[in-house]
Amino acid sequence: AxxxxxxxxxxxxxxxxxxxxxxxxxxxxxxxxxxxxxxxxxxxxxxxxxxxxxxxxxxxxxxxxxxxxxxxxxxxxxxxxxxxxxxxxxxxxxxxxxxxxxxPLPQKGLGVMPKRGLDVRSCEVFRFYRLVPVSDLVEPLSMFVPRKESGVFQEDLYPMTAGNQAALTAQEWLQGIDRDPVLMSLKPEARVENPYGEVSP
The missing domain is CATH 2.40.10 (Thrombin, subunit H)
Known part of the structure; x- marks a missing residue:
């Protein structure tokens, strides 16, 4: 382009x-x-x-x-x-x-871990999976924010984020319906109910 x-x-x-x-x-x-x-x-x-x-x-x-x-x-x-x-x-x-x-090892491609899979107690904010062809391996690489109080959930680093619950059925999407994603908290033990109700596949 x-x-x-x-x-x-x-x-x-x-x-x-x-x-x-x-x-x-x-x-x-x-x-x-x-x-x-x-x-x-x-x-x-x-x-x-x-x-x-x-x-x-x-x-x-x-x-x-x-x-x-x-x-x-x-x-x-x-x-x-x-x-x-x-x-x-x-x-x-x-x-x-x-x-x-x-x-020193070049990457051929990268994938990322969904936010709900991060280690929030160690202030991990992003995780890559590097495809390193030289070594024939997939290498995890984490990004951390340094904090004095490690092990404590940091509210400012982890706002409500898109979760793994569907906001729409396939039929609703085909009908042109639009909804915001269902948000979830990354705080351990927290659970947020789907405001749209349970969506069947």
């Missing part, structure tokens, strides 16, 4: 995410000089990016992973061992670099 800018530059987008809570589009791709880029857009006006940054000259595709609960963005490069971590905001400069993970 090509996103045309008013300055007549071209951003060649490989991946695009809709950042719903912030009402933005995020694209990863490359510049005319083949630098890997991240770009933030206003979906109502694509003539000019809100934010644009050249990252490096690597050729691998950047996979974006976004956590809407914490507004954290993770960028993982295919063919390298780097995962960058950012925080997104609705106000300028919109994106702030936080930290970076580097491994």
């Amino acid at each position: 090509h996103l045309k800018l008013s300055s007549s530059k071209t951003h060649r987008a490989n991946k695009v995410l809709y950042i719903g809570g912030l009402k933005m589009l995020l694209s990863t791709g490359s510049s005319p000089w083949n630098h890997r880029q991240i770009v933030l857009w206003d979906p109502e006006d694509l003539s000019e990016p809100l934010y644009e940054e050249d990252l490096d000259g690597s050729a691998g595709v950047l996979f974006p992973f976004y956590d809407p609960d914490t507004q954290m963005l993770y960028l993982a490069g295919k063919g390298d061992g780097t995962i960058r971590c950012y925080e997104l905001s609705s106000e300028k400069p919109y994106i702030s670099f936080l930290t970076e993970y580097r491994s």
